[in-house]
Amino acid sequence: MMQTRTQVGIVGAGPAGLMLGHLLHLRGIDSFIIENRSEEHVVERVRAGVLEQSTVDLMHEVGLGGRLAAHGMRHEGLYLAFGGARHRIPMAELTGGRAITIYGQNEVVRDLIAARTGTGRPLRFEVEEAGVRDLASLTPSIRFRSGGRLHEVACDFIAGCDGSHGICRPSMPADRVHVYERTYPFAWLGVLVDAAPSSDELVYSLHDRGFALFSMRSPHVTRLYLQCEPDEDIARWPDDRIWAELTTRLQTSDGWAPRAGPITQKSITRMRSVVVEPMDHGRLFLAGDAAHIVPPTGAKGLNLAMADVWRLARALEAFYRSGDETLLREYSGRALQRAWRAQRFSWWMTSALHRAAADNDFDYRRQLADLEYLVSSRAAMTSLAENYVGTPME
Numbered sequence: 001m002m003q004t005r006t007q008v009g010i011v012g013a014g015p016a017g018l019m020l021g022h023l024l025h026l027r028g029i030d031s032f033i034i035e036n037r038s039e040e041h042v043v044e045r046v047r048a049g050v051l052e053q054s055t056v057d058l059m060h061e062v063g064l065g066g067r068l069a070a071h072g073m074r075h076e077g078l079y080l081a082f083g084g085a086r087h088r089i090p091m092a093e094l095t096g097g098r099a100i101t102i103y104g105q106n107e108v109v110r111d112l113i114a115a116r117t118g119t120g121r122p123l124r125f126e127v128e129e130a131g132v133r134d135l136a137s138l139t140p141s142i143r144f145r146s147g148g149r150l151h152e153v154a155c156d157f158i159a160g161c162d163g164s165h166g167i168c169r170p171s172m173p174a175d176r177v178h179v180y181e182r183t184y185p186f187a188w189l190g191v192l193v194d195a196a197p198s199s200d201e202l203v204y205s206l207h208d209r210g211f212a213l214f215s216m217r218s219p220h221v222t223r224l225y226l227q228c229e230p231d232e233d234i235a236r237w238p239d240d241r242i243w244a245e246l247t248t249r250l251q252t253s254d255g256w257a258p259r260a261g262p263i264t265q266k267s268i269t270r271m272r273s274v275v276v277e278p279m280d281h282g283r284l285f286l287a288g289d290a291a292h293i294v295p296p297t298g299a300k301g302l303n304l305a306m307a308d309v310w311r312l313a314r315a316l317e318a319f320y321r322s323g324d325e326t327l328l329r330e331y332s333g334r335a336l337q338r339a340w341r342a343q344r345f346s347w348w349m350t351s352a353l354h355r356a357a358a359d360n361d362f363d364y365r366r367q368l369a370d371l372e373y374l375v376s377s378r379a380a381m382t383s384l385a386e387n388y389v390g391t392p393m394e
């Protein structure tokens, strides 16, 4: 067996694991990142695309804001569409200048991998049989197989950044962990389209046929979503049906509609909310989707992952600088506070904008009344805006 030592072993090279590795590098702390998928898979998978203000600020602070500044699309508002009309929420005006930026998760991951590679610190893709051991001791370790050989990395700490299907969370003793979970009775059918976006800002729509979202990834690529059945068979959605449904649900009486174009990718995303409490066990600390999953409506998943690792890096820095474990002990409680706030907001956005099979006409009219109130009250719009652009990480 090949044996190595590091300070922080990181399982998972998604946004959480890669950003943690970079934050630790900037503080002079060594880390070893392992990932079970290929580099190409990690970069190419299509996921989130909305960065909160604090995620954008963090990318700049860690020296990785160059491509983001050049290619990211800053949005100072968003639209809510219902009853055939679009209503703009001026987010920046309502939040003292905070905004969101459209920059695909794959671009964030590309930037982080380039930074990691530049440091020369270990980042191993396509590892197999990863496992974590001795979590409650002062010398936890990671084992994995790579290039046909078994490896063991002795660590001071392990960061479980391995997403919702990883191995870290299941390694915590079941009787010490509580998993809060809610599954929603619908899913999203998402498409990527080769067409210039027909709106400069996102359009969230509630229609009596269900939710739809108009979004984008770049000045040439539109990203659209439709509420569908949770067990939807994507084969039942030829392109013509998708366009008919998107147009019906999104077009508004001012003449606006999404611009059609070739669909280059289709996928179904099921929707659930999960929170794992606590987010630590001994010397294992969970971060990102390994600890919490939000329905994508509020665009919080990637941003929460970034906030977690920002907090964890700060706590590890304090430990290595002075041996002070206070921030490490506070990590789970503070991260959960932010996670629950994001859960509340994501649940609210989802409930306000989707139609459940169990809902009747009363529920739909109540949803419309809720949205009417929202767009007519500066206080209600401010609440939406400050949650959507996100609060500072502290």
Ligand SMILES: Cc1cc2nc3c(=O)[nH]c(=O)nc-3n(C[C@H](O)[C@H](O)[C@H](O)COP(=O)(O)OP(=O)(O)OC[C@H]3O[C@@H](n4cnc5c(N)ncnc54)[C@H](O)[C@@H]3O)c2cc1C
Residues within 6 Å of the ligand: 011, 012, 013, 014, 015, 016, 017, 034, 035, 036, 037, 042, 046, 047, 048, 049, 050, 105, 127, 130, 161, 162, 163, 164, 165, 166, 167, 269, 287, 288, 289, 290, 296, 298, 299, 300, 301, 302, 303, 305
């Ligand atoms: C299909 C999908 C679509 C999404 N769409 C949106 C969206 O439209 N909008 C939005 O806001 N958010 C979306 N999200 C959420 C957002 O992408 C996540 O919140 C974000 O990726 C969290 O980052 P993370 O690093 O915590 O987890 P991940 O990005 O999941 O990274 C975890 C990494 O750990 C690796 N890993 C897992 N097991 C192991 C193991 N045993 N050993 C080594 N490595 C392992 C995985 O391969 C992965 O690379 C989506 C998520 C998914 C899964």
